[in-house]
Amino acid sequence: MENVADYKEIVEVIQDSGGDAFKRCFQCGLCDAVCPWNRVRDFSMRKIVRQATFGMTDIESEDIWLCTTCGRCPQQCPRDVKQIDSGVALRRIATEYGVFPTSVKPIRTISGSLIGEGNPLSEERKNRGAWAQGLGVNAYSEGTEYLYFPGCYLAYDPRLKKVAEATAKILNAAGVDYGILGDKENCCGESIRKTGDEELFKRLARENIKAFIDNGVKKILVSSPHCYHTFKNEYPDFAVNFEVVHISQLISEFIAEGRLSFSGDFAKKVAYHDPCYLGRHNGVYDEPRSVLDSVPGLSRQELPDSRKASLCCGGGGGRIWMETPKGERFSDLRLQQALDLDADVLATACPYCIANFQDSKITLEAEEAIEIKDITEIVAEAL
Numbered sequence: 001m002e003n004v005a006d007y008k009e010i011v012e013v014i015q016d017s018g019g020d021a022f023k024r025c026f027q028c029g030l031c032d033a034v035c036p037w038n039r040v041r042d043f044s045m046r047k048i049v050r051q052a053t054f055g056m057t058d059i060e061s062e063d064i065w066l067c068t069t070c071g072r073c074p075q076q077c078p079r080d081v082k083q084i085d086s087g088v089a090l091r092r093i094a095t096e097y098g099v100f101p102t103s104v105k106p107i108r109t110i111s112g113s114l115i116g117e118g119n120p121l122s123e124e125r126k127n128r129g130a131w132a133q134g135l136g137v138n139a140y141s142e143g144t145e146y147l148y149f150p151g152c153y154l155a156y157d158p159r160l161k162k163v164a165e166a167t168a169k170i171l172n173a174a175g176v177d178y179g180i181l182g183d184k185e186n187c188c189g190e191s192i193r194k195t196g197d198e199e200l201f202k203r204l205a206r207e208n209i210k211a212f213i214d215n216g217v218k219k220i221l222v223s224s225p226h227c228y229h230t231f232k233n234e235y236p237d238f239a240v241n242f243e244v245v246h247i248s249q250l251i252s253e254f255i256a257e258g259r260l261s262f263s264g265d266f267a268k269k270v271a272y273h274d275p276c277y278l279g280r281h282n283g284v285y286d287e288p289r290s291v292l293d294s295v296p297g298l299s300r301q302e303l304p305d306s307r308k309a310s311l312c313c314g315g316g317g318g319r320i321w322m323e324t325p326k327g328e329r330f331s332d333l334r335l336q337q338a339l340d341l342d343a344d345v346l347a348t349a350c351p352y353c354i355a356n357f358q359d360s361k362i363t364l365e366a367e368e369a370i371e372i373k374d375i376t377e378i379v380a381e382a383l
């Protein structure tokens with residue numbers, strides 16, 4: 001094993017990142033028992049924690065890049081070892097040394113695009129608000145109730161723009177006072193932070209916070225659980241506190257108040273997948289289900305491995321940008337679970353999940369068998 005970073009540095013970097021709890025590990029192995037990687041290949045978070053404890057981490061190994069930060073093992077750990085913090089700390093060392101295994105190399109292009117254009121998709125900043133043209137979406141101005149922050153994938157990705165369009169249709173139907181900042185906003189920075197690039201995260205966050213403050217933003221409505229997580233739980237470290245709402249929460253509230261009602265239906269069997277960063281990391285399990293249960297004609301099914309035990313799609317922790325070989329993609333397992341239920345639709349509430357499930361439809365040759373939808377697309381269809 002080549003040990004590029006010395007013991008002192010590894011331990012110090014982990015401690016600086018709040019990951020010093022790894023020393024509490026007593027090697028029980030519960031983390032490995034629940035980790036989704038062990039459904040597709042060998043992987044041991046227990047071993048990573050053990051090696052870091054002794055400063056024996058091989059930062060050139062692909063293993064330190066595998067964790068999707070799904071949150072399953074921290075939930076199980078009897079010693080509160082905070083595996084995600086420790087794992088991200090190891091990636092910070094590798095990032096500082098510029099050591100990226102082949103499957104992780106796309107991160108370099110992603111970082112360049114985030115620095116230059118504020119998004120990971122190599123798209124131009126000036127087009128960030130273009131999705132909203134012709135949809136009755138206003139530019140945000142001071143005094144508007146909600147800033148709608150669609151996030152990078154809904155702003156640029158052709159498949160995911162449909163989710164932003166559905167969201168605008170719902171907000172307009174409910175008479176919500178909202179607007180967008182378009183090219184004034186950046187990526188939230190959540191995923192690049194999980195790849196260990198703390199400096200770039202801070203830069204993106206500071207620029208966003210400045211844009212929010214300059215424009216008088218108080219409430220932020222988001223579509224991505226990753227934006228939700230970072231605005232709600234990480235931006236307060238910069239001494240700001242915005243009210244952050246996920247679209248599933250707002251729609252659920254509007255339906256309960258009678259502010260949103262349906263004139264159509266959606267007569268299909270729908271299995272709901274809990275995104276890790278909405279469910280496990282932030283406790284939002286009921287609202288997306290109550291939204292789906294309100295849609296006329298819809299029959300909702302529970303997947304195995306749901307709610308707290310949800311099976312990760314594989315896209316968190318920056319893995320959305322890394323190569324995962326066929327046969328090792330969790331999203332294939334998840335899609336198969338939905339197919340086994342004979343669901344017509346696999347619904348979720350996260351752009352990474354949708355992107356991964358769309359790919360899995362091709363891998364599993366299930367393009368005619370099932371649809372992948374965001375809950376907003378289902379609601380918008382039934383309005």
Ligand code: SF4
Nearest residue numbers: 025027028029031077
């Ligand atoms: S669950 Fe916690 S204590 Fe047990 S091996 Fe994993 S990190 Fe160590």
Ligand code: SF4
Nearest residue numbers: 035067068070071073
């Ligand atoms: S957070 Fe999830 S992917 Fe990462 S090691 Fe734990 S169980 Fe595995």
